[in-house]
Amino acid sequence: MIFVSVGSMLPFERLVQAMDAWAGAHPDTKVVIQYGNGAYKPQHAQGFAMIPAAEYRRLVADAQLFVAHAGMGSIITAIQAGKPLLMLPRLQTLGEHNTDHQLATVKNVGNRPGLYSAADEVELVATIDRLLAAGAAIPAPISPHASPELIANIRGFIHGKKVA
């Protein structure tokens, strides 16, 4: 099963349509898409506008590959679940987000093992076929919490201490 998510805030028709077409061409592979506020409803894949958090995490855990926009919710969920993630960044020029920060995310966060990205829909589909054939790396496990440094500093703020 391949789980696809556009995140929870904005539509991302390019990703939904590319993955729905992929599902149509690969009827033996189950594809589940959380398509959010998008107008396009998947025709071949199983589509849900919004999946509750617990079910969403179960789908990521059960998927052989997670495909999503380059949002931090998707990235952190993939790393915590130890699942390979293939990202298609949203582009400001196509009206897919307010800024091009997802390109920066791919560049600055996407270099971790188990995280893959595609520049466009053609590369996305080619990368899926390659990852399914050759096997994808798995993200290294991480702590369920932020860095001890950040936790300690925020704890200090809460209790009114000055941070050096």
Add this chain to the structure above:
Amino acid sequence: MPAQKPVRLLAIASGGGHWVQLLRLRPAWEGCAVSYASVHASSADDVPGCPYYDFTDASRRSLWRFPVVALQMLWLLLRVRPQVIVTTGAMPPLIALVLGRLFGARTLWVDSIANSERLSGSGDIARRFAHQVITQWPDLAQGNDPAYWGSVL
């Protein structure tokens, strides 16, 4: 040591990555009386045993929702009466932070790790209102405003 009343803290974030990052900060407010707020009712399942409130999402694309969001935030603040507010963004929590400060809360803005090359627009506004703004990227820190205190990853 005399028993102290726990700090009343509001941990608030929009959906998706904002909420996921907030959850990774949880040990920071261990021992506080924490209430959570986000945009999906189902997110209450992520914080069992804690008061959870939902609010309407809004962004630069849906400015018309702001009066509704502002009223929701006012109502939220009247119920929680936070002494400290911590948020990982985005726009609606910025309103809670500004209003909360008027009510005397200490306020911390944690800019999302998604903003790796420049601070978010909301984070820039937060610099004028929050007691402290932090970035998760050392290169974006400008002394203490914004400061770099570490990262959620």
